[in-house]
Amino acid sequence: MSAVAIEQPDPTLLEAADMISDRLSGHRVEIIGGQITVTPPASGAHARSLTNIMIPFLAAGLHGEQSQVLQAVGLWLPDGPYDFVIPDLAVVDADFEEHKLEYSCYDPAVFRLVLEVTSSNLSDDLKKKPAAYAGAGVPVYVIVDRTNQKVLVLTDPSDGEYRVHAVRHRGQSFTLPESVGAAVTLSVDAMLGPVS
Numbered sequence: 001m002s003a004v005a006i007e008q009p010d011p012t013l014l015e016a017a018d019m020i021s022d023r024l025s026g027h028r029v030e031i032i033g034g035q036i037t038v039t040p041p042a043s044g045a046h047a048r049s050l051t052n053i054m055i056p057f058l059a060a061g062l063h064g065e066q067s068q069v070l071q072a073v074g075l076w077l078p079d080g081p082y083d084f085v086i087p088d089l090a091v092v093d094a095d096f097e098e099h100k101l102e103y104s105c106y107d108p109a110v111f112r113l114v115l116e117v118t119s120s121n122l123s124d125d126l127k128k129k130p131a132a133y134a135g136a137g138v139p140v141y142v143i144v145d146r147t148n149q150k151v152l153v154l155t156d157p158s159d160g161e162y163r164v165h166a167v168r169h170r171g172q173s174f175t176l177p178e179s180v181g182a183a184v185t186l187s188v189d190a191m192l193g194p195v196s
Contacts, residue, residue, distance in 0.1 A: 014082040014103060028072070031083045032128045039121045049117045049144060049193045050088055053186070057091065060182040067112065067181045068092050074105030075114065077136050085132055087114035091180055108136035113180050115142040122147055135160040139179040144191045151188050155179075170195075 011019065017036050021029040026041040042050075054069060063069040070090050077083035084105045091113040092106070093099075099107040114133055116125040125143055133141045134157035141154040141162060150169050154162035155177055168174050168188045176184045 012082060013080075017082070028086050030085045031080070032077070032085060032124065032132050034080045034083065037121065037124055037128075039119065039124075042117075042119060045146070045193055046117050046119050049146065049191060052190045052193065053089060053115065053117070053144065056184050056186055057089075060184045062091055062180070062182050062184070064094070066094050068094055068096060070096075074103065075108055075111055075133075075136065075138070076101040076103070076105035077132055078108065079132065079135055083132070085114075085129060087133075088117050089115040108138055111136075111138045113140040113142065113176065114138050115144065117144040118146050126152075130154055130162055131160050133157070134162045140177055142176075146192055149192055149195075151186075151191055 013031050013034065013036060017029045017031055020036065020038060021027070024038060028039040030037050050071065057063065057069045070092060071088065072086050073090055073092065075085050075087060075090070077085060084103060090111055093110040093112070096106050096110040099110045101107055116129060118125050126145070130141060137157055139155065139157065143152040145152060150167055153166040153168065153174065154164065156163040170188055170192065173185055173187045176186065
């Protein structure tokens with residue numbers, strides 16, 4: 001009697017991402033532009049920046065009946081069959097749970113704002129994600145660039161890119177566009193955290 005080899009089909013990107021996520025507990029696994037990206041767990045400084053950023057959103061009443069302020073909620077991207085991202089922070093419509101698509105990710109139409117605090121994946125946040133979020137039609141993308149000590153506010157998405165780029169530096173404050181749902185003024189110093 002001879003053994004018969006049974007071929008196993010290659011996993012889909014989504015299945016591969018799931019396997020990586022299972023093996024690397026605490027890491028953030030995303031698929032952007034058909035490529036799997038893996039980000040290690042956040043540092044304390046990253047987490048502190050994120051908490052400081054959330055406070056004005058909560059104070060403006062954005063976590064209530066009309067909208068929710070959420071950390072690490074999946075956004076399903078329209079570009080590929082399995083593409084999704086997990087922004088550090090998002091402001092979404094309050095009924096976002098009614099718009100769940102795949103892999104615990106939600107329709108980009110419910111996202112009013114996404115925000116990333118840079119870490120080891122700086123090039124993803126500055127290059128890959130602007131195209132992904134603009135292509136999904138997210139009205140506002142904020143990048144807290146701790147490496148270069150600035151905050152970028154990207155707005156007016158069209159044809160896979162943000163047409164308006166505003167750069168904010170230490171010592172400045174700015175108010176987010178009304179599309180977020182409330183007047184939210186942010187301090188660049190608070191967002192970036194202490195100078196190290």
